[in-house]
Amino acid sequence: MRLEGLLEKHKRVIVNKWFDAVVHTYPADTARFLKSQKDPFANPVGRTTFKGLDGAYDQLCGEMETEMLAASLDPIIRIRAIQDFTPTQAAGFVFLLKNIIRETVGDQLREKEGLEELMALDARVDTVGLLAFDIFMRCREKVYQLKANETRNRVFSAFHRAGLVADTPEDGPETNKTIE
């Protein structure tokens, strides 16, 4: 069978395996929760991840439209970009798909054609992976921007300009001062 058909036929299995692999980048107790809780409001990380992977898979096997791909990947990466992951771990989950596809449909492919098709698919996965890194960077930039803006607001520049803020004196309240 041609790869395209196999990818469509085995979509559920492949996406489930991919989801499983992504979920297992979390500690075991967390992974169990992410998989079992189906309510999207009780488990936003798990359900967002599943929905995003599902959408990204469709694009990968289909049109590869950047907008659509980004719409699927952004919610997942937006979460992983702030969690306890290195950049590789946060965005690199896309590449897990290569092995999963090989494991699932590899033996059903015809030798020569199959290899070529797989290589073409790898190239698509690489493209998606790079997009994932772009999204990751965008999220990180946003986090830094938020940190910077909040700090600026927090010192209440307007108040300071107007000389309206009194800082706590260096050496405690006047009444508590000890004579040295």
Added chain:
Amino acid sequence: MSDLPKPEESLSKLDHEPPRTGWMDAPVDIRKGMYCYSANPKSLNYTGFPHAREWNPIEDDWKLPENWQEILHRGFRERLDRFRSVKVFMDICVRCGACADKCHFFIGTGDPKNMPVLRAELLRSVYRNDFTLMGKILGKLNGGRPMTENVLKEWWYYLFQCSECRRCSVFCPYGIDTAEITIFGRELLNLLGLNIDWIATPVANCYRTGNHLGIQPHAFKDMLDFFVEDIEEVVGVKVEPEYNKKGADILFITPSGDVFADPGTYTAMGYMLLFHYLKERYGFDITWSTYASEGGNFGFFTSHETMKRLNSKMYAEAKRLGVKWILGGECGHMWRVIHQYMDTMNGPTDFMETPVNPITGTVFENAKSTKMVHIMEFLADLIKHDKLELNPRRNDHLKVTFHDSCNPARGMGLLDEPRYVINNVCNNFYEMPANTIREQTFCCGSGSGLNAGEDMELRLMGSLPRANAVKYVHEKHGVNMLSCVCAIDRAALPTMTEYWTPEVDVTGVCELVANALVIPGEHDRPTDLRGEDLPGWAEPEREETDAE
């Protein structure tokens, strides 16, 4: 470059489940973006906290006092005797796990140590080891462990990843309140000078000048006067707030965040317009205080004594001015303190009267002891008695949802009043899903003094469950405004929405009220309090005039 992982390490970490060390033995890894800077020693000194010093959470040496274990043990012992609840909470947890996945910090971070049961277990394991006979005999077999520096660091790291929101307690069959355990644990950390600066400095400022920022009375008044000008521009009416008026009927206290930070400032303008309206129509007599200029009480995040000290200022001011009762603005933990602690700390207040709404005659029996009424109760009462002329059409460009702030919702049961008010001033109101509102509301992720800048990752993760529900109503109903009745929310939620749902803005409820309120003598109001055009507002009005 030495902190870069080797490529094969990174990828292998992706491919395999992270190793499962027993949680008790895993050393704590203090990660940037997850913790707040340590308390400035001068702020700790100012309020008389012990062991003030410079120290850095990511350095090995925390410069602990030599006998820190002894201090902690004694502190633990004393508090077990003093707070029965904590002793009970230490003993009765059956580790059923019902609370485990209910914490927004666990849901957002995916870190199992943020499961409430494990957070409590951090303290409980030491409790077992030090204070129970079985623990002394069986040690680790009984789930006990001795207090080491690593355990202390773990306490610190995870007790400042709990916003004391109490969501977990709603699901515990025994009613164990992990927030109380966190409060208790943080109090112990304070004995060793281990607070964070985002708490310690506001406390020192509040103690000295009456509010978190250290704004002095004249500057506080300057800021409100500035709002008077703004209101005159938008509404065409000059409001005349009273300050420190002796013998006024009512004292108004709100968090200072409403006075100095957007979008809280528009909520403050909302209060001013409301009071003006009530004065014009009904002779309402209310005063602001430039001394009790803070409703928020960060003392709540340090120790019971400090909370009491800061709370007492509001009552001292009420006494000085000789008011009948206090009206409280849109605040979170101010209300938790009033509702749960104030009465035993500084009450009962015998120098004021049971609050009566002078306009409707309603007696607020629920506030009989504290003499303090929530502005939402007050507004709901006014609306119920048809005392406000409202034009909700002026909020028609908004599709509004409501975030139940943990403290008023879970801490005092204020669930229906804000909704009643919003529904009377807005035509488009949409609830978020049931398991994310009312008693089950998700925290903003920045409560209990965690709304600093340096712990941004923690805050964003903590806000994910809330943001996820906001996103849902945004996508489903086009919601573009998230309303709330808490100043920390108004400071924290705009950051949350900017990251997760940039299309949604944040407002206080009194801002919505003021925009809908028809003020006697107002001019044409084609903009809202923010000075933004009301879409389609000016046009139809003019057309109507033309047709006449």
